[in-house]
Amino acid sequence: MSYSAPPNWQDDPEILDLAGAPVPHYGTGSLADLLPTLAAGQGVPGLAAGITELAPADRNCVFLVDGMGWEQIKAHPEYAPFLTSLLASSRGGTGRPITAGFPATTATSLASVGTGLPPARHGLPGYAVRNPASGELMNQLRWQPWTPPKPWQPYPTVFQLADAAGVHTAQVSAPNFQRTPLTQIALSGGTFHGRMTGEERMDLAAIQLAAGERSLVYTYYSELDGAGHRHGVDSDAWRGQLMYVDRLVQRLAEQLPPRTALYVTADHGMVDVPFDEDSRIDFDEDWELGAGVALLGGEGRARHVYAVPGAEADVLTVWREVLGDRFWVASREEALELGWFGAPGECDERVLGRIGDVIAAAQADVAITASRNEPNESALTGMHGSMTAAEQLVPLLEVRT
Template identity: 80%
Template sequence: ELMNQLRWKPWTEPKAWQPYPTVFQLADAVGVHTAQVSAPMFEQTPLTKIALSGGSFLGRLSGEDRMDVAAQRLAAGDRSLVYTYYSEVDGKGHRFGTDSDAWRGQLMYVDGLARRLAEQLPPRSALYITADHGMIDIPFDEQSRIDFDEDWELSAGVALLGGEGRARHVYAVPGAQADVLAVWREVLGEQFWIASRDEAIAAGWFGPTVDERVYGRIGDVVAAAHDDVIITASVNEPHESAMAGVHGSLTPVEQLVPLLEVRS
């Protein structure tokens, strides 16, 4: 059974999944005042616990309130680290695509939020604005959306399909790893980078080193798209398969994210 990190199912103890201290815990340990300002619904999620533990969590519904509270918390200590998050640029991109009025409207709104926070920075502060990924729009046609659940070639010998449409982790039944790798390369090799687990690790897809304890989480086969295409799973992932905008692969549009700096 695969663990879904967004839904956190099946349940796994967060500290067992990610045992290392967070940036906020490290900052707390040396006397830095820390806080996270985000939507209230994120406060108790396992992802928040493994990535943002430490300091105080301040839930606010509106983007404007988040910016105001973030500025207040930044000014609350001699040394402060404050994180604030707004999710709807990502949400509208997934639902409508980045070439949509809905997405552009959210981008304009976030531009205003960033300006609001920048104008409230206390002296000797730095504001960094970024995102965790880019996004690419995928047409709704059979050539661009390859349905794993309807493809007998790709599903042969596969026990579990993980990852997301642009970066699939394929877990083979015992003894079928080599055959699955060969078939995926033959069928998808012109549109995807296809690698075995060890090849992907050696190529640095998962960073300079991979801990032994997480080695088995990586698929026996990893498929990362370089063309405008995704692998959907219409039966098992109906919501994700219907997304207009997606991400997860190694292309520049998905990986190269601006980092904006404002200093007071």
């Protein structure tokens, strides 16, 4: 459905400032456009090729590396020589960035990848969002508190559509992801193959690609993201993981069967947030930001703010005044009309109440933490979620045989 914005909202000078936010390229160059483009090229009906420069292939493989942003690859060529070679359009492929979608976070991005839909439609618009039915915050990565998955995300996945169209379809990932609700509603369809090591996943992905005349295979690696959260993207631990990922991509590329296109991408990039009071704004200790707020959702760099009924306008005003030019701060209506969560003005009715009354997206290397209510998340070094290039741009690297 289309959301109806209040009249004359464009005349507000605050909204004119928001128009400079680098919104995702839904429809032409976002994660949500990747699988529909590939499957449409394989003859799967009902799907459109949004990323028009990608040539069809009989066999397609998507290798998604959690937390590997475009900016981070470009900054570390010596640690990722194979990936860097793909940036330069060598090896018969192309290298370019696409946008993750907002917020740039794992649950949202994986749902966009698997369903081919933007957050305003698939309904996972953040790390933790309000469940309108219960009034509680629902963590969409951990799926807590438990919520029936299918009503939460009712659309079929691209994998399910491809499988129904006779394409050999498979996911190769860590065994513990097989039965999670997030996998069920975003990445299911065909067969799931659990393997523990990255090398095993690459080898099996190549085997699955060769198993059909038309194949669509997805594989995933998460440990780079973990190193970034714990140690930061400016750390030896993160760079060591990047070196390992580089070897995995090369291992898979060297095993591709004929008529295959491999696409290496990510769900988001990452920013290191300094550990000081100016960079980490503690919501739990800030009485101004807390006034009129019933629930604080999202994550440090992409906050959903749920106001006490009747306090929405006041909360928006205060958050704009306190956060200044360090954050883009929008009302729900403004964010939807500006295209933060999907095509401008587009949002499924069931999703509206999950989006905050106010949304705050970081511009600088800052975060809104919650030291008491979110102690683990508040202690992270690397964070993500917003629309800066470091978080929003993810690679689309191609190898063809």
